[in-house]
Amino acid sequence: MAENYVVNGVLRYKMATVDKLFQPVQKKTDDTGNKVTVVGTGQVGMAAVFSMLTQNVTNHIALVDVMEDKLKGEMMDLQHGSSFMRNAKIQASSDFAVSAGSKICIVTAGVRQREGESRLDLVQRNTDVLKHIIPPLVKYSPDTILLIASNPVDILTYVSWKISGLPKHRVIGSGTNLDSARFRYLLSEKLGIAPTSCHGYIIGEHGDSSVPVWSGVNIAGVRLGDLNPKIGEDDDPENWKEIHARVVKSAYEVIKLKGYTSWAIGLSLSQLARAIVTNANSVHAVSTYLKGEHGVEDQVFLSLPCVLGHSGVCDVVRQPLTDAEKNLLQQSAKLMAKVQSGINF
Structure with a gap:
């Protein structure tokens, strides 16, 4: 029986057809140098992902969220559109390890702003969310740039800076x-x-x-x-x-x-x-x-x-x-x- 193997997180089967089709020259690498992780697959996060992929900002996206079914669904939906994009590599996991090696980590996760609610009312609730997001992002991508979009964005950018320990020029809020x-x-x-x-x-x-x-x-x-x-x-x-x-x-x-x-x-x-x-x-x-x-x-x-x-x-x-x-x-x-x-x- 042919042995199975994993490439880019996808289960593949070792077949004679593949062996006949390709003559390996060197080991392939997943590193594109432009990997972007997006934390939060809500409306903002997915709009950002779609914009980056279709505008060719990056062809390497990692999605992180706690809602595993939605996370997998968004990943699959984007993967099915790969033929319409430039060789996009799309990963997703509730494990922050998937974010390793990211040039940019965009944080959109948080409690959604309600109708009539000011951004400042969201402070403590979203601060508590960031306590579980920022440390693992920095752990797996110590050289990353944090781009914060969660509201209230200015205060949460400050919070992310304090939690992350990164230099101030590498913690940015989407701001105005x-x-x-x-x-x-x-x-x-x-x-x-x-x-x-x-x-x-x-x-x-x-x-x-x-x-x-x-x-x-x-x-x-x-x-x-x-x-x-x-x-x-x-x-x-x-x-x-x-x-x-x-x-x-x-x-x-x-x-x-x-x-x-x-x-x-x-x-x-x-x-x-x-x-x-x-x-x-x-x-x-x-x-x-x-x-x-x-x-x-x-x-x-x-x-x-x-x-x-x-x-x-x-x-x-x-x-x-x-x-x-x-x-x-x-x-x-x-x-x-x-x-x-x-x-x-």
């Missing part, structure tokens, strides 16, 4: 990358041009205290603030401030309508993963260690435009902020620090 994308989309709708041609950032918290940097919003280098000195202010007759209000309400509205957010955050995570895997040195608004920037005195993680590359955060862009913008950022930092002081590690 999505908020900034929403901001640009809404600007584009008002201006009648493509979102990619609208340049502007939301910084600070990914949440209610986020800060729109109206002083830097520009189209082809033309600052809207030069054309309308009141832009973003309460007494602006054109009411541009409404755009930021809609950004803040966006997640709540989507959750109310469909029960969760998924596609936009999945695409956002895919963009961030691409920047790291390809060493792009591109700029993205992500949650990073902020102490010492713009007068922030607390150990908090909040979003600023950052240069992302192979090693994680390479640089923090020091935007020239107005006094009002700086004050709002500092208030956001104080709010984060206050919440963090009550976390039970």
Whole structure:
């Protein structure tokens, strides 16, 4: 009887046909150098996985979740689509060992935000979840970069940094990358041009205290603030401030309508993963260690435009902020620090 053997976790059968078809030259390796682990196979995690695979960010994905049936089902469903992707290798297990050797570990697992619930209400519940996730990820991939997407993302990025023991540049929160994308989309709708041609950032918290940097919003280098000195202010007759209000309400509205957010955050995570895997040195608004920037005195993680590359955060862009913008950022930092002081590690 022919002996069975295992390749890439798949049971195969030793057959004369295979022996006749192939002449082995050297041992095959599973290492692609671009392995990404995603913890959590909920709507956000799977949207991120689908985006990364179909956008060719990586062809090596590992899924980790405690719900074994769903985990296996998601893995099989993706594997069945392998012919439509570029030689994708997809693994899944409830054992964190499957994550070994990951360049990036994306954490989307956690308690889902309920309708009407602020991200800050989720802190302790999701902190308790991270205590069981971060240590094994670092154990099996000590050189990994942690990309946190679970909410409230800024505080949970801080929590992940404290638990992991990794240097601050290798613990990143998805932050306001999505908020900034929403901001640009809404600007584009008002201006009648493509979102990619609208340049502007939301910084600070990914949440209610986020800060729109109206002083830097520009189209082809033309600052809207030069054309309308009141832009973003309460007494602006054109009411541009409404755009930021809609950004803040966006997640709540989507959750109310469909029960969760998924596609936009999945695409956002895919963009961030691409920047790291390809060493792009591109700029993205992500949650990073902020102490010492713009007068922030607390150990908090909040979003600023950052240069992302192979090693994680390479640089923090020091935007020239107005006094009002700086004050709002500092208030956001104080709010984060206050919440963090009550976390039970």
